[in-house]
Amino acid sequence: MASTDSSNRGNIEVLKAVNDDHGGVIVELKAPMDPGAFSMCLKASLLEWRNQGIKGVWIKLPIELAGLVQHIVEEGFWYHHAEPSYLMLVHWIPATEHTIPVNATHRVGVGAFVVNDRKEILVVQEKSGTSRGLGFWKIPTGVINQGEDIFAGVVREVKEETGIDTEFVEVLAFRQSHSSFFEKSDLFFLCMLHPLSFDIQKQESEIEVAQWMPIEKYAAEPLVQRHEFSKHVLAVGLAKLENTYAGFSPVCVQSSFVDQQSYIYLNGRDLEHPQATSL
Amino acid sequence: MASTDSSNRGNIEVLKAVNDDHGGVIVELKAPMDPGAFSMCLKASLLEWRNQGIKGVWIKLPIELAGLVQHIVEEGFWYHHAEPSYLMLVHWIPATEHTIPVNATHRVGVGAFVVNDRKEILVVQEKSGTSRGLGFWKIPTGVINQGEDIFAGVVREVKEETGIDTEFVEVLAFRQSHSSFFEKSDLFFLCMLHPLSFDIQKQESEIEVAQWMPIEKYAAEPLVQRHEFSKHVLAVGLAKLENTYAGFSPVCVQSSFVDQQSYIYLNGRDLEHPQATSL
Numbered sequence: 001m002a003s004t005d006s007s008n009r010g011n012i013e014v015l016k017a018v019n020d021d022h023g024g025v026i027v028e029l030k031a032p033m034d035p036g037a038f039s040m041c042l043k044a045s046l047l048e049w050r051n052q053g054i055k056g057v058w059i060k061l062p063i064e065l066a067g068l069v070q071h072i073v074e075e076g077f078w079y080h081h082a083e084p085s086y087l088m089l090v091h092w093i094p095a096t097e098h099t100i101p102v103n104a105t106h107r108v109g110v111g112a113f114v115v116n117d118r119k120e121i122l123v124v125q126e127k128s129g130t131s132r133g134l135g136f137w138k139i140p141t142g143v144i145n146q147g148e149d150i151f152a153g154v155v156r157e158v159k160e161e162t163g164i165d166t167e168f169v170e171v172l173a174f175r176q177s178h179s180s181f182f183e184k185s186d187l188f189f190l191c192m193l194h195p196l197s198f199d200i201q202k203q204e205s206e207i208e209v210a211q212w213m214p215i216e217k218y219a220a221e222p223l224v225q226r227h228e229f230s231k232h233v234l235a236v237g238l239a240k241l242e243n244t245y246a247g248f249s250p251v252c253v254q255s256s257f258v259d260q261q262s263y264i265y266l267n268g269r270d271l272e273h274p275q276a277t278s279l
Numbered sequence: 280m281a282s283t284d285s286s287n288r289g290n291i292e293v294l295k296a297v298n299d300d301h302g303g304v305i306v307e308l309k310a311p312m313d314p315g316a317f318s319m320c321l322k323a324s325l326l327e328w329r330n331q332g333i334k335g336v337w338i339k340l341p342i343e344l345a346g347l348v349q350h351i352v353e354e355g356f357w358y359h360h361a362e363p364s365y366l367m368l369v370h371w372i373p374a375t376e377h378t379i380p381v382n383a384t385h386r387v388g389v390g391a392f393v394v395n396d397r398k399e400i401l402v403v404q405e406k407s408g409t410s411r412g413l414g415f416w417k418i419p420t421g422v423i424n425q426g427e428d429i430f431a432g433v434v435r436e437v438k439e440e441t442g443i444d445t446e447f448v449e450v451l452a453f454r455q456s457h458s459s460f461f462e463k464s465d466l467f468f469l470c471m472l473h474p475l476s477f478d479i480q481k482q483e484s485e486i487e488v489a490q491w492m493p494i495e496k497y498a499a500e501p502l503v504q505r506h507e508f509s510k511h512v513l514a515v516g517l518a519k520l521e522n523t524y525a526g527f528s529p530v531c532v533q534s535s536f537v538d539q540q541s542y543i544y545l546n547g548r549d550l551e552h553p554q555a556t557s558l
Contacts, residue, residue, distance in 0.1 A: 082361035177541035262456035
């Protein structure tokens with residue numbers, strides 16, 4: 001068998017693998033293999049890894065090799081996660097209960113509370129979704145892309161849906177909801193943004209109509225009045241406008257163990273200007 | 280073809296499907312089908328759906344039918360997501376750019392800041408992970424299960440890792456990091472919990488050692504001093520203990536459009552007791 005994905009150890013073909021941080025191995029298949037030959041190779045690899053005391057075995061299979069999926073499943077693997085171009089399968093060798101980490105469980109959405117100097121709030125009606133056709137005015141919302149920071153994603157979504165340039169101010173609140181998309185959950189971050197431009201250019205594909213609406217008029221909308229979440233959005237947004245509310249703002253942190261930056265969102269006002277509460 | 284997954288319309292077999300909220304259809308395959316017959320059936324279905332103006336086509340394929348994956352991929356489907364027992368594939372019929380929502384992108388982790396009446400903080404050393412074997416004391420952390428609320432998951436994790444019963448107080452801060460697990464991102468919620476019991480019983484599988492440590496001793500640990508994120512954790516945790524810091528606490532909200540409850544986390548102190556900031 002002449003494959004770049006396997007190495008010959010005596011008469012046993014073992015798939016090329018790299019170790020992970022948890023006593024397991026990761027195999028990234030790239031070259032096409034004959035399914036029969038692949039199955040033999042996988043069986044031999046599992047024997048070898050068992051002897052080595054390997055625990056979890058990951059196989060990353062590009063979509064071009066979809067014909068091998070059933071052969072991997074036949075060896076006791078299950079699906080861990082999938083992205084458009086690949087499927088990740090996993091298997092646990094020991095007899096003990098597995099400690100394979102769960103798949104990503106949440107989509108991350110953002111909503112933008114944007115109010116201009118004339119006390120008008122930026123609102124839209126969407127072309128699709130559960131509220132379409134109801135005349136329901138809502139703040140611009142969207143979904144964070146893979147690898148995108150919350151503070152960047154919300155500015156991008158407002159620009160895409162309404163054409164308005166903004167700068168990020170603060171996360172005012174967040175909501176966790178379940179079973180929002182198949183079995184997946186949703187984390188929605190409500191953000192205050194400061195508008196930097198004022199001429200609306202709505203996104204044709206997703207937005208029915210967009211406008212700056214006087215905030216009192218928005219607060220009095222019957223559908224907003226009846227929508228519990230919108231009322232919370234208004235309450236924290238108005239409190240923030242009056243400067244009596246502190247949300248969370250991002251601080252860049254460097255990890256010590258892996259070479260990576262991330263952002264921690266915290267109540268910076270209370271850390272900088274500590275004040276005893278009236279509670 | 281005698282399958283519960285298809286219906287015969289004249290001489291065209293069309294797969295049984297239900298409409299989604301976005302002009303698409305969802306097919307849930309359950310019964311095994313001969314791969315060749317299935318391919319013909321899928322081709323006919325796609326023609327029919329194209330005529331009907333259907334946009335997105337979802338196929339949920341149980342792992343037992345893994346042999347059909349390649350036949351679905353051959354018709355232009357790609358992977359959307361996967362869970363242990365099934366693979367979800369998707370295809371976009373129109374010539375326009377697709378508006379298929381992204382897969383779940385984030386795992387949700389929690390960390391618990393638990394301090395007892397003797398000003399001791401609950402800390403652990405883990406058996407695996409990037410900090411194993413370094414003598415690094417950290418607060419108990421874990422990953423939220425599918426469908427689990429943050430305030431419930433963090434209490435469960437503390438109980439599992441240390442045996443300590445707690446009650447949830449507040450989310451003090453959160454961190455978003457990328458590429459933390461394959462290409463997936465991570466949202467980590469730092470929570471303040473109030474301890475309800477004191478006798479530690481550590482989890483054998485994951486925890487090397489667990490203890491109540493005087494908080495000044497913890498703050499002086501060299502590895503904590505050098506770990507930027509731990510310093511932020513300490514700063515907000517200590518500010519909260521001194522009652523000068525407001526995080527986010529959960530409020531139950533009912534959705535108006537779908538029959539579902541969720542929790543919004545917000546700065547309840549500032550809403551109840553508004554006070555002008557010193558900024």
